[in-house]
Amino acid sequence: MxxxxxxxxxxxxxxxxxxxxxxxxxxxxxxxxxxxxxxxxTPRAGAFTRVFVLALTAMILMVAAVYFPFLELQVAGLNNRTSVLDAILAFSSGLLLPLSVALAAFIVLIPSLRFAAVAYTLWPLVFDRPPFQYARPAFRLAERLRPWAMAEIFVLGVSVALVKVAGMASVGLGPAFWAFCALVVVAALHDNFMCRRTILKSLEQNAQ
Ligand SMILES: [Zn+2]
Structure with missing residues (x-):
């Protein structure tokens, strides 16, 4: 930075x-x-709008990625469809509860919270208005959460696992898988376009 x-x-x-x-x-x-x-x-107005739209797109993709079917497995005449939400809930009892909490936090909650905090920070700045009251702590939170948002690692892990599973069962990719892939691209663009210095400077100037 x-x-x-x-x-x-x-x-x-x-x-x-x-x-x-x-x-x-x-x-x-x-x-x-x-x-x-x-x-x-970077120039302010255009950059804020671009990052805001990308954060909003990422949040919409996240909803699709969680609720739509992620994978469809067919083996010996049995058909099983599962979404990310099903996967999280599957571990929600007994000793595997911490795994369920970690899965929900790193893949869904932290990335969503981060994009929501960025959208909250930038929304007034896009329209050249003074920032919201908690814009600075929200942006600081978004920056702190950055290393903990691991949706990309999840997609990578699933792709590796699929290569193994594909030999044993017929695997179909659901819309949520593609939503996750799009989310990874949108998140990368979001991080690339975001000029932290420009945003912090704008928040400082407007706070004076
Ligand atoms: Zn240089």
Whole structure:
């Protein structure tokens, strides 16, 4: 993450550490590092809208990913369809309860909470209005949760397991599997487009 030194108005490049003087008004242009070209600041309005829409898309995909059938297994004439919610509830009794809680938290709750916090932070900024009262703690929470959102790892794990299962049973991929794959792409784009420095600066300026 780019760090700012408020007293001197300098910004360190997150990739090569080159110090830059903070631009006076970077609202309508993209500012890049003069040595390695990494983006230091992006135009505000467009960037906020893009990240907000991606966070909203991710939340809608998450609903589809949880409720629609994820996998369909056919073996010896038996047919079984299961959703992520079924998988979470399957471990919800006895000794495997912690597994159920971890599955729900890392794959569904934490990623959803993170996207909701980002959407809550950016919603007023998209319309050039002052941020909501709890926008700063919400954005800080979203940043803290980032390493714990593991929907991508889940998709990767399931894909590896499917290769093994495919030899033993006929496996059909449900709409939720594709929703999860789309979610991984949307989450990656969301993280790529999000300029944390620009958002934090906007929240600071509006709080004054
Ligand atoms: Zn650089």
């Amino acid at each position: 780019a760090c700012t030194i408020a007293e001197t108005g300098l910004v360190a490049c997150p990739r090569c550490d080159l110090l830059h003087r903070e631009p006076d008004r970077a609202e309508n242009c993209t500012v890049s590092c003069s040595r390695c070209g990494v983006v230091l600041a």
